[in-house]
Amino acid sequence: MVEKLAVDGGPRAVPDGLTKVPWPLITDEDVAAVSAALKSGQIWGNAPNVISLEKEWADYCGTKYCHGTNGGTAALHMALAGAGVGAGDEVIVPAYSFHSSASCILHHNAIPVFADIDFATYTLDPKKIEEKITKKTKAIIGVDLFGLPANWDGINKIAKKNGLVTIEDGCQAHGAAIRAKKTGALGDIAGFSLNGSKNLPGAEGGLLTTNDKDLFDKSKILEMAVQIIDGKRTYPAYSFGWNYRMNELSAALTRSRLKHLDALNGKRRQNSEYLSSKLKKFDGIIPPYVPEGYTHVYHMYKIALDPALSEKYKVHIKEIRNGIVFALNAEGVQTALWVQETLNHQGIYTALRGYGDGCPWTCPYGSRVKRDYANEVYPSAQRLVDSTFNIEFFYPPNEKPYLDAVIHAFEKVWKNLDMLFS
Numbered sequence: 001m002v003e004k005l006a007v008d009g010g011p012r013a014v015p016d017g018l019t020k021v022p023w024p025l026i027t028d029e030d031v032a033a034v035s036a037a038l039k040s041g042q043i044w045g046n047a048p049n050v051i052s053l054e055k056e057w058a059d060y061c062g063t064k065y066c067h068g069t070n071g072g073t074a075a076l077h078m079a080l081a082g083a084g085v086g087a088g089d090e091v092i093v094p095a096y097s098f099h100s101s102a103s104c105i106l107h108h109n110a111i112p113v114f115a116d117i118d119f120a121t122y123t124l125d126p127k128k129i130e131e132k133i134t135k136k137t138k139a140i141i142g143v144d145l146f147g148l149p150a151n152w153d154g155i156n157k158i159a160k161k162n163g164l165v166t167i168e169d170g171c172q173a174h175g176a177a178i179r180a181k182k183t184g185a186l187g188d189i190a191g192f193s194l195n196g197s198k199n200l201p202g203a204e205g206g207l208l209t210t211n212d213k214d215l216f217d218k219s220k221i222l223e224m225a226v227q228i229i230d231g232k233r234t235y236p237a238y239s240f241g242w243n244y245r246m247n248e249l250s251a252a253l254t255r256s257r258l259k260h261l262d263a264l265n266g267k268r269r270q271n272s273e274y275l276s277s278k279l280k281k282f283d284g285i286i287p288p289y290v291p292e293g294y295t296h297v298y299h300m301y302k303i304a305l306d307p308a309l310s311e312k313y314k315v316h317i318k319e320i321r322n323g324i325v326f327a328l329n330a331e332g333v334q335t336a337l338w339v340q341e342t343l344n345h346q347g348i349y350t351a352l353r354g355y356g357d358g359c360p361w362t363c364p365y366g367s368r369v370k371r372d373y374a375n376e377v378y379p380s381a382q383r384l385v386d387s388t389f390n391i392e393f394f395y396p397p398n399e400k401p402y403l404d405a406v407i408h409a410f411e412k413v414w415k416n417l418d419m420l421f422s
């Protein structure tokens with residue numbers, strides 16, 4: 001017998017009483033760590049938790065250098081300065097990500113040039129990079145999206161061939177890896193976010209990592225306008241510093257959470273693999289793909305719908321996705337669509353807003369050819385926007401009872417697909 005859907009007045013697959021615990025997990029140990037930092041009185045400047053976190057994160061990532069910042073966007077912006085990107089230079093970035101992956105380029109008065117993603121991994125497609133390289137290109141930003149490292153073998157190879165610096169946006173992938181190499185060490189220089197939603201939450205904050213002393217030193221110039229001479233801070237500004245300093249309380253929280261990063265990533269993986277093993281049996285569901293040798297840390301659990309569903313029901317895949325999401329939500333499954341526009345189609349680019357008045361595109365150093373982002377179409381990025389959705393609360397401490405209820409909701413909805421879309 002086909003169970004009645006909750007949208008049609010049937011009982012919910014996820015009972016109301018089933019506990020769903022939101023992220024991040026904060027323990028008494030974390031509260032004690034932040035409280036101790038607060039009580040120490042050393043809550044600014046080169047404070048002890050910031051210094052220790054920089055060392056611990058460098059050790060964790062396997063990089064020589066790490067610097068704490070006040071956010072992931074700040075770390076990426078600093079990385080661009082490190083890479084020697086200048087006004088009007090071009091930086092290649094995937095057409096789908098959180099907006100900071102590209103807006104950090106504008107922060108540095110440079111021009112974002114988009115390239116499509118590989119739909120299987122949702123990350124920058126190395127095959128789409130070379131056609132975007134011009135004399136002005138200085139760097140490539142690869143994003144380890146949803147917790148999966150980008151194809152760094154491919155990206156680094158192209159960068160090396162063309163003399164470009166690779167910048168890793170690891171904001172969603174703390175602890176992910178390719179073979180034994182962790183994020184933070186996969187490109188030439190990397191930026192992480194410690195925003196509370198992240199696998200490594202520090203309330204707000206960021207971390208920059210690299211193995212290259214020159215990139216490191218140049219990136220730090222952006223942090224403060226002042227110069228350090230013989231270990232002493234001087235006050236007259238000698239450059240455009242953004243005061244991207246890390247907060248000591250965030251560093252204390254991050255250090256405390258870092259102790260649990262691997263265990264919690266392991267649980268995210270376990271829950272996600274369980275969901276994938278069940279959901280792949282439903283016609284038209286494409287669970288997250290993990291290439292051989294890659295460690296996914298599932299910052300988000302994202303599934304895609306096969307275009308075959310659209311062909312079968314003669315309905316656009318976006319409408320099918322929206323209908324399924326609506327029915328699942330009614331069953332008590334919390335879902336999210338996340339970013340619903342490819343980067344190039346967002347207003348800041350379509351209207352060439354940037355700094356205003358068309359800057360940086362129209363600035364004297366900017367590309368002479370004014371870009372028309374609005375007319376650029378990246379089929380795989382657009383497919384991601386149209387045909388995917390996230391399942392929320394898949395992460396720890398939520399466990400099997402909730403995951404099984406989610407799977408039950410999918411069973412109900414899938415048995416009713418003909419009714420919903422025919």
Ligand SMILES: Cc1ncc(COP(=O)(O)O)c(C=O)c1O
Pocket residue numbers: 070071072073074097098100101143169171172192193194195205206
């Ligand atoms: C992929 C990606 N890049 C960059 C950022 C920016 O990090 P922050 O919000 O800490 O500035 C985020 C944060 O959400 C992100 O998800």
